[in-house]
Amino acid sequence: xxxMSKAKADRILSGAGWLSExxxxxxxxxxxxxxxLRYAPGDVVFRLGDPIGGIxxxxxxxxxxxxxxxxxxxxxxxxxxxxxxxxxxxxxxRHPRRGELRAIVETWMMHLPLEAMDxxxxxxxxxxxxxxxxxxxxxTTLVRVIHxxxxxxxxxxxxxxxxxxxxxxxxxxxxxxxxxxxxxxxxRKQVNAALQCFAAEGWLTHTYRSITIVNAxxxxxxxxxxxES
Numbered sequence: 001x002x003x004m005s006k007a008k009a010d011r012i013l014s015g016a017g018w019l020s021e022x023x024x025x026x027x028x029x030x031x032x033x034x035x036x037l038r039y040a041p042g043d044v045v046f047r048l049g050d051p052i053g054g055i056x057x058x059x060x061x062x063x064x065x066x067x068x069x070x071x072x073x074x075x076x077x078x079x080x081x082x083x084x085x086x087x088x089x090x091x092x093x094r095h096p097r098r099g100e101l102r103a104i105v106e107t108w109m110m111h112l113p114l115e116a117m118d119x120x121x122x123x124x125x126x127x128x129x130x131x132x133x134x135x136x137x138x139x140t141t142l143v144r145v146i147h148x149x150x151x152x153x154x155x156x157x158x159x160x161x162x163x164x165x166x167x168x169x170x171x172x173x174x175x176x177x178x179x180x181x182x183x184x185x186x187x188r189k190q191v192n193a194a195l196q197c198f199a200a201e202g203w204l205t206h207t208y209r210s211i212t213i214v215n216a217x218x219x220x221x222x223x224x225x226x227x228e229s
């Protein structure tokens with residue numbers, strides 16, 4: 001079990017991602033009102049349709065972000081990176097959760113309850129603008145997701161998604177080939193063939209439930225080449 005103290009978690013979130021870019025006083029207020037939580041592999045942080053709640057900041061570990069339109073089954077689209085915050089939609093819309101967040105490995109997250117967000121906003125007129133910047137980070141991520149999935153050639157689409165998955169940091173990607181296929185909109189057969197090809201090039205190594213990227217830049221360059229078909 002990974003050990004994580006609140007003080008260490010505060011330092012991590014103060015040095016990476018959305019919160020690190022906010023004014024010092026606001027950052028301190030968020031951290032002071034937040035609670036450090038541990039999730040075991042497979043634990044769900046929140047589900048699509050759950051009651052409104054606050055935001056979560058990833059301190060350590062890996063989480064899967066699954067989203068879908070109303071009345072549809074959530075699908076894996078992205079892996080959260082340390083320093084990333086999510087769940088801000090409830091603060092602005094007062095509507096139930098619009099996606100699902102699930103821990104893939106042992107994961108530590110900071111949770112700022114919705115009530116605390118409201119209290120901070122009541123005290124600081126600029127707080128809503130600061131919280132809104134999480135939306136822009138989310139938008140930037142979704143632009144990249146769409147860009148990846150619009151690649152018509154499966155091998156290049158898989159390479160692009162593999163490159164994006166390195167956002168979780170210098171650690172193995174803890175997904176099976178079927179799970180990664182869902183993320184890349186590719187069949188397990190297509191994923192397996194691509195992984196074999198990329199491994200032969202020396203760009204990655206892989207097992208059944210783990211992919212280790214060795215050369216992310218080579219994957220990016222391959223993914224961005226014009227399709228030859």
